[in-house]
Amino acid sequence: MVSKQTRSRRQVGIKCFNVESEAELERISRIASELGVVAPISLRVNPDVDPKTHPYISTGLKESKFGIPMDQALQLYRTAQTLTGIAIKGIDCHIGSQITQLAPYLDALDKMFELIDQLADQGIALEHFDIGGGMGVRYEQEPDFPLQALSDALQQKMADRDLRVILEPGRYIIANAGVLLTEVLYTKHNATRAFAVVDAAMNDLIRPALYDAVQAVHPVVEQFNPSGHFEIVGPICEAGDFLAKHCLIDLEQGALIALATSGAYGMSMSSNYNTRCRAAEVLVHGGHAQLIRRRETIQDLLAAETNLDTSTTAPNLTTTSTIRAR
Numbered sequence: 001m002v003s004k005q006t007r008s009r010r011q012v013g014i015k016c017f018n019v020e021s022e023a024e025l026e027r028i029s030r031i032a033s034e035l036g037v038v039a040p041i042s043l044r045v046n047p048d049v050d051p052k053t054h055p056y057i058s059t060g061l062k063e064s065k066f067g068i069p070m071d072q073a074l075q076l077y078r079t080a081q082t083l084t085g086i087a088i089k090g091i092d093c094h095i096g097s098q099i100t101q102l103a104p105y106l107d108a109l110d111k112m113f114e115l116i117d118q119l120a121d122q123g124i125a126l127e128h129f130d131i132g133g134g135m136g137v138r139y140e141q142e143p144d145f146p147l148q149a150l151s152d153a154l155q156q157k158m159a160d161r162d163l164r165v166i167l168e169p170g171r172y173i174i175a176n177a178g179v180l181l182t183e184v185l186y187t188k189h190n191a192t193r194a195f196a197v198v199d200a201a202m203n204d205l206i207r208p209a210l211y212d213a214v215q216a217v218h219p220v221v222e223q224f225n226p227s228g229h230f231e232i233v234g235p236i237c238e239a240g241d242f243l244a245k246h247c248l249i250d251l252e253q254g255a256l257i258a259l260a261t262s263g264a265y266g267m268s269m270s271s272n273y274n275t276r277c278r279a280a281e282v283l284v285h286g287g288h289a290q291l292i293r294r295r296e297t298i299q300d301l302l303a304a305e306t307n308l309d310t311s312t313t314a315p316n317l318t319t320t321s322t323i324r325a326r
């Protein structure tokens with residue numbers, strides 16, 4: 001699988017492979033040699049800094065699976081110099097996502113520049129330094145990410161180095177461009193809580209369940225003195241199927257609500273869990289709304305399944321052909 005990806009990436013001509021391990025480097029070298037091409041590579045180094053974000057999106061701590069440990073990086077660059085089909089182009093790191101503070105970046109930059117200097121001393125000159133992404137956005141109360149301060153610090157640390165800087169911002173570009181629209185199917189109350197059961201669920205937006213993420217909820221029709229206090233939940237049979245824990249707006253059956261900041265890691269992390277068809281996507285541009293992805297159908301979900309060979313099928317397996325794993 002990885003080999004296939006590596007081959008096709010070479011065929012389309014990508015700028016650089018960000019390599020995560022010695023084994024991956026060797027595989028790229030072998031495939032590039034077989035194809036008679038030279039693969040541009042960068043080593044993703046793990047600088048061991050705490051990005052102060054959710055543990056599931058912290059990627060730059062030394063115990064995490066990501067990157068090459070700092071103390072192995074120099075040796076691996078030396079190995080890369082000896083491999084056929086490999087051209088060393090750069091170095092990269094990505095310490096995590098939804099980072100709201102500057103300090104983790106500064107720590108990472110200092111450690112990475114130290115390594116870059118050691119490499120230069122060994123005659124390994126790099127063309128670029130890819131500092132990754134991770135710049136946090138405002139989901140609810142988060143402060144604005146200090147982009148200007150990061151830019152100033154980076155410029156100062158770059159001084160007169162002949163290095164090109166690459167960034168990989170993902171959510172910072174797109175998160176606030178998207179909302180998840182959903183309708184209240186029912187409201188219900190128990191002794192302690194009020195729930196609004198909506199027609200979206202954790203398969204449509206998994207961030208609350210996965211990361212305990214909080215995203216602002218807005219009523220589609222403006223409310224002036226709301227007094228509600230609802231937990232917004234989906235119809236899936238999981239206690240983790242919630243979209244917002246404390247929604248302070250008035251809700252009744254049929255109300256439309258928008259979960260803000262769903263433009264990143266919303267649709268891309270959505271799934272067909274519980275045989276749910278993924279939502280339609282509508283692009284609003286200049287006051288004009290256009291369907292850019294139709295809602296999925298049950299036929300779409302079943303299209304990739306293969307009929308059982310009935311001659312070898314046990315009689316009681318005729319109604320269900322899918323094995324569901326949780």
Ligand SMILES: Cc1ncc(COP(=O)(O)O)c(C=O)c1O
Pocket residue numbers: 094096097098132133134135168169170171172264
């Ligand atoms: C290597 C790498 N770069 C960049 C990103 C983008 O991260 P973000 O959307 O937090 O900026 C990711 C996200 O997983 C990543 O793994």
